[in-house]
Amino acid sequence: MVNYVRAGAARTQAAAMITELEAARPGAAELLAQDALAKLRTWPELTVKDVPENETAQGCSVAGAYDYGPPPRLSVATSASHARRDFTALHELGHHLQKNSFDLMEPFSREPDGGVLLEDAACDAFAAQILLPAHLVDQHLDAKGPTASAITLLWKTSNASRMAVCVRAAQHLPAPGHVLLLDPDGHLAFAASNGLPPLPRGSFQGDIPVIDRALTGPGRAQGRTQVRYRDGILGRELHTDTAPMDGYTVAVLVTDSAPWRAFTPPTADTGPRSRDYICANCDENYRSFEPACPRCHVPHCPECGSCACPPRTPGRSCPGCFLKHPPAMFAPDSDRCLDCS
Numbered sequence: 001m002v003n004y005v006r007a008g009a010a011r012t013q014a015a016a017m018i019t020e021l022e023a024a025r026p027g028a029a030e031l032l033a034q035d036a037l038a039k040l041r042t043w044p045e046l047t048v049k050d051v052p053e054n055e056t057a058q059g060c061s062v063a064g065a066y067d068y069g070p071p072p073r074l075s076v077a078t079s080a081s082h083a084r085r086d087f088t089a090l091h092e093l094g095h096h097l098q099k100n101s102f103d104l105m106e107p108f109s110r111e112p113d114g115g116v117l118l119e120d121a122a123c124d125a126f127a128a129q130i131l132l133p134a135h136l137v138d139q140h141l142d143a144k145g146p147t148a149s150a151i152t153l154l155w156k157t158s159n160a161s162r163m164a165v166c167v168r169a170a171q172h173l174p175a176p177g178h179v180l181l182l183d184p185d186g187h188l189a190f191a192a193s194n195g196l197p198p199l200p201r202g203s204f205q206g207d208i209p210v211i212d213r214a215l216t217g218p219g220r221a222q223g224r225t226q227v228r229y230r231d232g233i234l235g236r237e238l239h240t241d242t243a244p245m246d247g248y249t250v251a252v253l254v255t256d257s258a259p260w261r262a263f264t265p266p267t268a269d270t271g272p273r274s275r276d277y278i279c280a281n282c283d284e285n286y287r288s289f290e291p292a293c294p295r296c297h298v299p300h301c302p303e304c305g306s307c308a309c310p311p312r313t314p315g316r317s318c319p320g321c322f323l324k325h326p327p328a329m330f331a332p333d334s335d336r337c338l339d340c341s
Helices: 007-024 028-040 082-099 102-110 116-131 134-140 148-156 162-170 211-216
Strands: 047-051 064-067 073-077 177-182 188-194 222-225 238-245 248-254 275-278 285-288
Touching: 007 028, 007 082, 007 102, 007 116, 028 082, 028 116, 064 082, 073 082, 082 102, 082 116, 082 162, 102 116, 116 162, 134 148, 148 162, 148 238, 148 248, 162 177, 162 188, 162 248, 177 238, 211 238, 211 248
Parallel strands: 047 073
Antiparallel strands: 064 073, 177 188, 177 248, 222 238, 238 248, 275 285
16 A cells, blocks of 8 residues: 655645635635635625634544534634645645545555555645745746755745745655644644655654754754654654754655755665555454564555454454454444445
């Protein structure tokens, strides 16, 4: 299973979203670029709600949420700057556009995960393309790729949020990598990735090399480091460049062709390697970094919790699909399996 989205795919999807938006509301993109949140509050078909940050979607890359309704609702965290709230509102509008268009949903069918990662990445790209037009981006980001200092300068000369600038910069990375925005404590406030698995918002990166030097020093540092995924898993070693961004730190990380160096060969892929498995109990295809079962040497399936060992308890038949499943596939108060309930 592929677990990353290339920036080109997200950018193509975002362009289609803007085209559909303009077809329904001519001139909307230009108006939204001026004051997205205020403009969206005037749209009768949407409800825009201000919420505390702890009520936003944890799986989303921004501090916001989208609810189908009816009526459809965009939730935006109140604890952010105005520019960041505009970016969040446009990101959630991106979910609304994609969820309500068969044409925009069609590319999801070609994605291994059903389009989950593509949808969220396209929302970021959609918001960034509205807030940061191409001519402005091209003035500040070199053809060789973005440096951390160039990203900071682009942010200072625009009215866009730090997140929007990070997304646009990630679209210009010369190799697989990330553009990270870190808070003063070293937690990940936002990440835009290209060709590598996305990093979870809120994850702690402050103690890894280069990032640690940047946070404890003047904010500028260069070198090689690994970023941290879930459960402390470290990815491959990446060339890294950082710069301060008014209380935050922006970091550019790439596998090779680092714009701030004359020559950078590809780094060795020192990150953990996963394997693909097919669950013997529920037939789920999955990829796992987890330790293997000491008896059958297969990690537990994230869907049903089973490894390849023979079940210790008998399975149950589901009256919905008429298949026999392990007990873990049934909710405690249901006679139907999780797929049918």
